[in-house]
Amino acid sequence: MAVTVENLEKLERKMTLTLPVNVIQSEVDSRLRKLARTVKMDGFRPGKVPMNVVAQRYGYSVHYEVMNDKVGEAFAVAANEAKLRVAGQPRITEKENAPEGELAFDAVFEVYPDVKIGDLTTAEVEKLSAEVGDSAIDKTVDILRKQRRSFAQRAADAAAQDGDRVSVDFEGKIDGEPFQGGKAEDFQFLVGEGQMLKEFEDAVRGMKTGESKTFPLVFPADYHGKDVAGKTADFLVTVKKIEAAHLPEVDEALAKSLGIADATVEGLRADIRKNLEREVKFRLQARNKQAVMDALVAKAELDCPKSIVQAEIDRMAEGARADLKQRGIKDADKAPIPDDVFRPQAERRVRLGLVVAELVRANELQAKPEQLKAHIEEMASSYEKPEEVVRWYYGDNRRLAEVEAVVIENNVTEFVLSKAKVTDKAVSFDELMGQG
Known part of the structure; x- marks a missing residue:
């Protein structure tokens, strides 16, 4: 198989593939023979349908399938041999005037970009901190009393x-x-x-x-x-x-009704503090992670693959339609949503994903098993039966992958904060909680 690769613009490439006609025909004949053994057609017993009749009925669709399969295989092999990191699906078209006995195809596709991350020691990041004071605990106690009034x-x-x-x-x-x-x-x-x-x-x-x-x-x-x-x-x-x-009094009876293990006023306040501190930790992580990601994107140079951006736009539009459907909007699945509504956000997500992936690869910031375990156990600790929640996460690879993504982002955040020019800023509990 002969292959040539041509650079078009930025990340776009064109590969020309040629395949011998006899390879295609041989596979078509093989599939039609296999089909003839099981196909059912009026006037013939199963397995006794003549080949010319099978070919007449199914020849075109089988030929189309074989062409797709063989060209797809040839493209994958050629891309691998040329060490190309293909982004998205190639657009494949058949060429006219191919040499005799051969079929020729053009595959136009994008490759993943080289990501250049600038000097992180010059990146400026504002890092928030917050404390859980007595007033925050008092407010939570008031909310719990109101719920039980x-x-x-x-x-x-x-x-x-x-x-x-x-x-x-x-x-x-x-x-x-x-x-x-x-x-x-x-x-x-x-x-x-x-x-x-x-x-x-x-x-x-x-x-x-x-x-x-x-x-x-x-x-x-x-x-x-x-x-x-x-x-x-x-x-x-x-x-x-x-x-x-x-409103119920703040006493042992209230603590007991809330299922606090140490059913005293001190035990109630300690339990509230623990829960609020966990919430504060997660919110600070989310806010500081956002600041780090903003700094990372600003420090990176790369071209975004259009095909990956388009796939992200399609995914976001699908999510928006599903949301409209859930709200009872009629024909939500057909709602026309222009791509440009999602393009800036989709481009940022793709750009950020590529930058984070490069930083993780270059600095070995992958999630370690003990980090996954610690993160899951911390999330589970706020539930009545933490061990069941832990089992729930470990019982599904998709849920584990979501946790892994969060842990990797936390690793990236810590890495960037260790390099960047960090300005510490203390915010009040109310200010932090008001940031959503």
Whole structure:
């Protein structure tokens, strides 16, 4: 088999392959003979269909399959011999005017780029740190108490206040006309917790049981109900019941109800601290990893293979359609999504993936078995039965591969931080948690 490779532009290459016609024909004949032994056709017994009839019916499709297989094999062998790192799938077309007794093909494809990573000692990275203080533990205790609050009916002359649970009847009208979702009976909500629009909460706050009130409410322009967004409605609201919230005391009973092993107030706070510190560690890792990856991309020089970028765009578009489908959007799988919506993000992902792969290869930053084990055990420690979670991860190669990718990124992050100009910045717990 003769092979020539021609450089087109940047990462694009063209390879010309030639194959003897008799090799193709011999494989076609072999496959047709095999097919004739099992094929079923009207008027013939199984295995007794004449070869010329089989060839007439299946010859074209078998010839097409053989051509694909043989050209694909020839391309793989030639690329391997030429030590080419092929990116994506080649585009193969048959050439005209091939030498007698031969078939010729052009395969146009891309190769993976050479990745040049600049001097990391000149890279600037801001590294965040955060502490879990008593105030963060206090807030978490308050959240846990609220989740376990009970309610008792207030006296008839008591006014609704923040923290109360109220039951109301309401009806809204726009220009005197009722609208969908604008009416309810015995509707419950907690005052002051943002469950209702501010004007609604403000109207109910201070009302007493049995009292009615009419008030205007302006729906925000970005309100999820498109029919009423930006419009003003007049609401009539009647308070049917007001219940005061009772929060459990911070004591051993609360710790016990939460399943804390050391069922004391100190044990509860220690357990909360441990969980918050783990969450803080993961968030800091994610934020610092992002800063490192930004610095890495800025320091690297490479051309992105278009075929890999396109595959990433297709994958992201597929994910977006699946998300739309889950939200109940009709014909979501046919939704036209322009490639350019995803192109910048896809290019960055591909670029980053190639840079990280090169850094890992050059500096032996692969995930070690003990690192995988430690990471999985740390994630599992927040669950009731950690050993089951560990087994769950080790029971599926895909899940293990996801953990491996995270560990490799952590290794890359530590490596870059050890080389770069690092500026340490302490942030508050609330600031860190607010970064999502």
